[in-house]
Amino acid sequence: MKCKHMISCLVALILISSSLSPLHILATPIKELQVKQELIEREKNRFNSGVEQKEIEIKSNDSEISTKLEQLHTLGNTLNTASKKIDKTEAEFYQTAEEIELLHKSISILEKDVSERDSVLRSRIRSIQANDGSIDFIDVLLGTTSISDFFQRYSALNALLEADRKIMKQQSSDIKQLEVKKRLVAENLSEQRDNKNSLQELYTILELQRIEKDSLVQELELEQILLTSEKEKLKSSYDIAVKMSEEIEQEIISLQNRQTINSNFYETASTYIPAAVCSKDGNINEDVFFAKFKSAGAFTGKGQAFIDIANEYHIDPVLMAAIAFHETGSGTSKAIREFNNPGGLMNPATNWSTLLRFDTVEDGLRTTGRTISKLINKGGLTTVSDLGSAYAPLGADNDPTGLNRHWAPNVTKFTNEFGGLIMNCEK
Template identity: 25%
Template structure:
């Protein structure tokens, strides 16, 4: 009898253990799903924060674009006004030139009158001068008549001379006015050209950055959608696992209630996993003879053949296709010369501005890094070539050689220079 009871007890324990084993397995599976859900939800929150940041950046960039558009509209109005000034000035020039021609004609005619009058008096009675005319009078009455005539002639000549002098001064003043007018128009046109040049660079920069931000927004939204789909799938898996657990618990309760003996047991398990990622450290910066010329040679080899790509140059595909932005281009050019200015993915103007050592603008030499305040402080970088020229990758022309005398670059260069190779 005791052997029979023992057999039944053992059977109950085995039966219960058989049910508990899959129950524990499903519990672990459910816990695994929950951990995955936590991870996915964390990724979703991060992705939403990323999208929010990108949206704020896009909004800020659009605000800046609106400001530039307002400047463009203002500039267009100035262009219209200046064009009108140019036309008005040309009209005034034509009128002044006509007046100058007319004045010269009057002076020539008056000179001829004086010459004819003097010739006429000299030919009268063979006289050679006004004095001879008076001395050759036949009588006192004739003397008086001649004196009156001479006085009239002299007065008329004096008047003509005064008029000539006045016309001459008017002509000189007209010439001065004309020169001043031309100078004002030239200055106005020069300012207008500088303004147009600066706005062109600004608009290209902002459009390029805004397009890249929107591209990243769309990519982030797509990734968020994938994460949300994954979260929904995990929720379905969790629901199914819980249903399976409930079925097994119910089966266990039924079996236990029918058993002649009851035993209980529990199992516990733990699962932990972890991983850590450590970014590889950058190699040491190489300072070698000829590194500057090697870097410039590498960069110059793609002038006019590498379009600007904001955020580009940070993958092997981009580097193979020579698709860079300003900072990745500079990093690549020096990397080709064996000089390490930072990691492929982590290099930006913010990191390059701390490479090497600072030198003053008056001491900059070939190979130094020049920084420009474009869309932000030190927002653009290039390699100095000497003679006021530098090699860079910009949103207007891609990889190109630009001049510090260009109004836009001249206005944005604040003297920040770093020497990375001695």
């Protein structure tokens, strides 16, 4: 059988052990109590070690949580910085877009100027081509009518040539400037786009890291809750084990004190407790034995049942019969008549304040036989006096009037009346 909770198993083990002997725990041999206490001590130490281990795990887990929270804090600051950079880049992108729009307008104006100058230049070229590819400046000058006309025509020709040179120079400059502005527009757009994409990728990576670490922190916090819960369960089990150990220790001390009282009583009373005689041949004197069952109340005719059940539990039938006759007033007490209880066995469910009830006398005999067997064969209580110190201890809570002092003398008397003991007896 596997137990999920060790303390439950421990309690169950003790209850089962107690149910095997329906005597009060004070009647349990000290050795058995010490075994139980040792078992509880081992479990107590195991629970305590478990608590210490959980505390170490909780401390380690708490340290890891703190580390992850610090990393999350740093990551959050990095995300904020990246977000600000993205916002700044977007603002610069929109500003660049406006500048690019102005640049496009400037380009349009330049393109218009270039186009107009191109038209003038083309007109000049067509004029030159119309005159067979040249202008006869000599003819223009020789065709003057006066000196002043000559100078006027000369000045006009020079001005015309200078204007053509300026147009061509401006055209060349504007074309270069146009190419530069177009290149700048393309470069600015590409640079802004690349910056924005890089920052967006960085932000995405950081956000994924933040989500991952946040999830890990949540897992660690949940594990912390579970560890704390397990620690509290172990602590509760440890406290229960400590309490049980202390209670058993008190029971051992109490039993030792009462056994001392019993020992002193039986030593003092040895002068009037009749000695238990032994069977002459080591066997049951059947004539004497069965004669006692001819008129014995609830035990009438049950002599063989006593023998069979005693043999089943490897105890002396004479001793078992003697105990039963003492406990029941030779088969006539209320205990045997109404409860089928031949051994005066008390009910642990009522804190040993009431008798156990059995369906039949035979059921009662078996429980009584099992109880006596446990005390003799496991507890080593082989004499009537020793057995009495455990079966009916002086000062027991369920014996307020002190009737237990009559147990050993009366049981001894009945063993003699049944023909003498056949086991654990020295002639």
